[in-house]
Amino acid sequence: MNYLIKTLSPHQQVGLLFVFVFGLLMLATVITVARAFRFTQLDKNVGPHDDIGSSRPLYALLKTSWLIVIIFWLSWSMGDRIATVLFGLLSFFSLREFMTLSPTKRGDHRSLLLVFFAVLPIQYGLVMTESFNLFTVFIPVYVFLALPVVSALSNDPEHFLERNAKMQWGIMVCVFGLSHVPALLLLDFPVLAENSFDGRNMFLLFHLVLVVQTCMVVQHLSWRWLQDRGRLKAVVPQISVSFSWLPWGMGVATGSFVGGVLAGITPFQYPAQALALSFVACVAGSLGHFVMKALKRDRGVTHWAGGTRSVTGAEGLLDRIDALCFAAPVFFHTVHWYFDL
Amino acid sequence: MLAQWMSFFLLGFVRLLTGAQARWHGCPPKAEQRIYFANHQSHIDLVLMWAAMPAELRHNTRAIAAKDYWTKSKFKQWITTAVFNVVYVERVKTGDEDPLVPLVEALHNGDSVIIFPEGTRGFEAEPAAFKAGLYNLAVKFPHVRLIPAWINNVQRVMPKGEVIPVPILCSVTFGAPIALGVDEDRRSFLTRARDAVIALRDV
Numbered sequence: 001m002n003y004l005i006k007t008l009s010p011h012q013q014v015g016l017l018f019v020f021v022f023g024l025l026m027l028a029t030v031i032t033v034a035r036a037f038r039f040t041q042l043d044k045n046v047g048p049h050d051d052i053g054s055s056r057p058l059y060a061l062l063k064t065s066w067l068i069v070i071i072f073w074l075s076w077s078m079g080d081r082i083a084t085v086l087f088g089l090l091s092f093f094s095l096r097e098f099m100t101l102s103p104t105k106r107g108d109h110r111s112l113l114l115v116f117f118a119v120l121p122i123q124y125g126l127v128m129t130e131s132f133n134l135f136t137v138f139i140p141v142y143v144f145l146a147l148p149v150v151s152a153l154s155n156d157p158e159h160f161l162e163r164n165a166k167m168q169w170g171i172m173v174c175v176f177g178l179s180h181v182p183a184l185l186l187l188d189f190p191v192l193a194e195n196s197f198d199g200r201n202m203f204l205l206f207h208l209v210l211v212v213q214t215c216m217v218v219q220h221l222s223w224r225w226l227q228d229r230g231r232l233k234a235v236v237p238q239i240s241v242s243f244s245w246l247p248w249g250m251g252v253a254t255g256s257f258v259g260g261v262l263a264g265i266t267p268f269q270y271p272a273q274a275l276a277l278s279f280v281a282c283v284a285g286s287l288g289h290f291v292m293k294a295l296k297r298d299r300g301v302t303h304w305a306g307g308t309r310s311v312t313g314a315e316g317l318l319d320r321i322d323a324l325c326f327a328a329p330v331f332f333h334t335v336h337w338y339f340d341l
Numbered sequence: 342m343l344a345q346w347m348s349f350f351l352l353g354f355v356r357l358l359t360g361a362q363a364r365w366h367g368c369p370p371k372a373e374q375r376i377y378f379a380n381h382q383s384h385i386d387l388v389l390m391w392a393a394m395p396a397e398l399r400h401n402t403r404a405i406a407a408k409d410y411w412t413k414s415k416f417k418q419w420i421t422t423a424v425f426n427v428v429y430v431e432r433v434k435t436g437d438e439d440p441l442v443p444l445v446e447a448l449h450n451g452d453s454v455i456i457f458p459e460g461t462r463g464f465e466a467e468p469a470a471f472k473a474g475l476y477n478l479a480v481k482f483p484h485v486r487l488i489p490a491w492i493n494n495v496q497r498v499m500p501k502g503e504v505i506p507v508p509i510l511c512s513v514t515f516g517a518p519i520a521l522g523v524d525e526d527r528r529s530f531l532t533r534a535r536d537a538v539i540a541l542r543d544v
Contacts, residue, residue: 109500
């Protein structure tokens with residue numbers, strides 16, 4: 001079967017990948033829905049809501065997975081430009097959530113306008129034109145200086161450092177970080193003998209997302225498992241009740257292992273390289289998610305959407321993609337330097 | 342036709358910018374005659390309240406608009422009549438006609454009304470003291486429900502004096518209806534109404 005796959009064109013290989021992923025998702029959805037029809041005996045010790053409560057995170061995970069896979073499929077099938085625009089929209093919505101919970105003052109109105117309607121389009125324009133040198137330094141160097149100048153011109157010194165730091169953080173996480181994902185799609189890999197990677201960048205992206213998501217899921221599951229056995233103590237309860245070194249280590253180890261196993265779909269020649277790069281991506285993603293939790297705690301919320309309380313309890317967009325926002329730039333630059341592109 | 346397109350566009354635009362979440366906390370969206378009263382920070386309030394209504398109720402829930410400001414240009418007049426179906430109200434008392442007459446007419450016709458009792462756009466964190474219009478309407482129409490609403494975060498989207506909006510998530514929270522007490526005087530009723538609106542901020 002390996003030979004069969006190799007005879008397909010890159011486009012067809014990626015198509016096959018999507019068929020596989022959609023198939024898995026559909027299987028998971030059918031199983032989950034079918035389980036809901038199961039008749040359960042009402043146990044005296046189990047309240048009527050316990051069953052529902054235990055499967056709600058699973059439904060949420062399924063919904064998120066569907067959404068992510070559909071977005072990736074759309075971005076691949078409609079071409080690189082559409083992909084960049086799509087991720088630009090994602091940046092827009094997550095930045096909107098971030099800014100909502102980062103109070104700014106009237107004097108910041110012009111700066112915020114620049115952020116949403118100048119910095120974001122320029123950054124994604126740079127991605128689209130594949131100016132990788134400029135798109136790496138545009139935000140950390142030029143925007144970092146320019147934005148506080150505009151804020152200072154509004155003549156309001158109260159909490160000046162705070163306000164500008166909030167805006168810069170928002171741009172770094174939501175715009176800079178996320179823009180590296182379509183940049184991965186646009187990297188031109190060199191022709192490596194018979195195993196050209198051209199046109200199959202989607203595999204690398206899939207690899208990255210799978211590795212990071214695996215790391216997060218395993219971290220969560222192993223925390224639950226160890227917690228039930230009473231072998232954990234919360235390391236930083238003020239920031240995150242569920243963070244602890246052992247589950248974190250297990251998540252990173254599993255993610256790296258999965259990344260190494262899937263080295264065949266990446267342009268890395270040896271599995272050890274895939275393992276090392278996956279390790280880097282996992283560490284960056286999981287610790288980035290941890291940092292975002294600290295930010296949320298600072299604002300007194302548990303998730304980015306909707307302020308102090310949400311009507312439906314739904315998580316925001318930013319909660320779901322923040323690990324990717326941190327892992328993508330680290331991964332992109334490591335790959336970029338490694339291949340000397 | 343053009344008005345229809347414009348309303349679609351405005352709905353999409355306001356949702357893209359602000360999310361326009363409607364939170365029916367104290368009462369459901371019902372096809373009964375109501376007076377909604379909310380805090381006023383920006384012109385976006387009008388669009389947000391309108392977008393918060395379910396589609397079926399949008400055409401006969403009419404917001405209040407200051408006549409002197411909104412009839413200045415043809416475009417402004419067209420948008421407030423054809424698209425939003427507002428009730429024009431004189432802000433400055435000219436002669437001895439009651440400025441509430443257009444609102445009273447609208448309520449007699451069976452429409453629901455959205456008013457901003459502060460009278461003008463504010464920028465403070467808390468709304469200014471409410472003007473007497475709400476009390477007079479409550480006295481004239483005892484059977485109409487009075488629903489407080491809090492429009493959240495809008496002062497950051499387009500503060501007074503700015504033209505381009507910044508995307509920030511906004512929501513409209515509707516509270517439980519309040520009723521005019523049997524022998525309640527104007528001052529205490531207006532204070533109670535204002536407190537009801539402020540209380541929705543923390544919900």
